[in-house]
Amino acid sequence: MAEDMGSTVPRRRxxxxxxxxxxxAGITLDAAAEAxxxxxxxVWRIESGLGSARGVDVRAMCELYAARPExxxxxxxxxxxxxxxxxxxAYGDAIPDRFELYVGLESAAxxxxxxxxxxxxxLLQTRDYALGIYRIDQPDMSEEDRERxxxxxxxxxxxxxxxxxxxxxxxxxxxxxxxxxxxxxPATMAGQLQRLLQVSEQPNISIRIKPLIAGPHHGTVAGExxxxxxxxxxxxxxxxxxxxxxxITGALYLDRPHEFAAxxxxxxxxxxxTLDEEQSRELINKIIGEVHHG
Numbered sequence: 001m002a003e004d005m006g007s008t009v010p011r012r013r014x015x016x017x018x019x020x021x022x023x024x025a026g027i028t029l030d031a032a033a034e035a036x037x038x039x040x041x042x043v044w045r046i047e048s049g050l051g052s053a054r055g056v057d058v059r060a061m062c063e064l065y066a067a068r069p070e071x072x073x074x075x076x077x078x079x080x081x082x083x084x085x086x087x088x089x090a091y092g093d094a095i096p097d098r099f100e101l102y103v104g105l106e107s108a109a110x111x112x113x114x115x116x117x118x119x120x121x122x123l124l125q126t127r128d129y130a131l132g133i134y135r136i137d138q139p140d141m142s143e144e145d146r147e148r149x150x151x152x153x154x155x156x157x158x159x160x161x162x163x164x165x166x167x168x169x170x171x172x173x174x175x176x177x178x179x180x181x182x183x184x185x186p187a188t189m190a191g192q193l194q195r196l197l198q199v200s201e202q203p204n205i206s207i208r209i210k211p212l213i214a215g216p217h218h219g220t221v222a223g224e225x226x227x228x229x230x231x232x233x234x235x236x237x238x239x240x241x242x243x244x245x246x247x248i249t250g251a252l253y254l255d256r257p258h259e260f261a262a263x264x265x266x267x268x269x270x271x272x273x274t275l276d277e278e279q280s281r282e283l284i285n286k287i288i289g290e291v292h293h294g
Contacts, residue, residue, distance in 0.1 A: 010253075012049035012239075014078045018058070019047040021065040035064050053079045102244055102251065107159055109168050110231040115270060116224050117175040119183070120192060122153050123160060124172065124199055124207075129192040130154070132184030160205065171206045173270050179209070179287045190291045193284050200281060208274040209283050215273075227263055 022032055033040040046053045058079040062072040114121045130150045160167060182189045200207040223245060230239040243254040243263045
């Protein structure tokens with residue numbers, strides 16, 4: 001299905017944000033349509049992410065729902081960029097928390113593929129490992145806020161054990177360097193590696209290690225990324241797959257077919273360089289021994 005109107009991801013997000021604002025304001029769909037002098041169908045289409053939203057409509061909705069100025073600015077920027085890719089990239093932290101963009105997509109996905117060369121993915125982290133990362137990444141954060149952030153991360157992990165077939169298929173390629181990079185203490189690291197061994201026993205989770213000796217590859221240029229596929233649900237065509245990659249200044253979401261295909265190629269290339277699941281477990285076990293006795 002051709003997507004002439006640009007990326008559907010930002011459109012769905014914009015629609016959800018506008019629907020949330022309307023609900024919070026206690027305004028019905030009919031009342032909103034009447035106040036905006038348009039059809040109920042038009043408001044519904046914008047909220048469902050089916051129709052593109054013009055800036056003038058978004059501004060009128062934000063005024064009607066008494067949105068805060070920074071929310072209005074973010075949503076106007078979003079409306080302007082629904083025809084362009086990667087609007088998130090320019091905004092980084094400025095996008096309101098309510099978007100909870102990646103977490104929302106992650107919990108809806110039927111298949112998640114992670115390529116990580118620096119840290120264990122959040123979905124597989126232990127509490128101590130996650131705390132260790134926050135201490136490095138957010139040194140000014142209060143211990144209480146850190147605990148809250150870690151709690152949220154651990155809550156996300158519930159999706160791994162949702163009853164099959166609801167639980168997503170999770171495939172992870174980790175560079176061996178991730179296993180060797182000590183976060184927190186050696187004991188924290190050994191606990192994290194044990195956790196990888198435990199979860200790799202689950203039928204829906206595959207963990208494969210790319211050894212250091214594998215050398216350069218396609219993914220060297222691509223950097224870390226997550227690929228998300230979505231279930232068909234009640235639709236005739238599934239929502240488009242998305243690639244998520246995080247940078248220092250923000251995150252990029254790519255959902256155009258050629259962008260996803262390029263990452264599929266990188267993934268295939270990476271798979272040829274990884275150990276199989278059994279060999280990967282053996283390597284993790286070996287490193288646990290070294291961490292304990294190092």
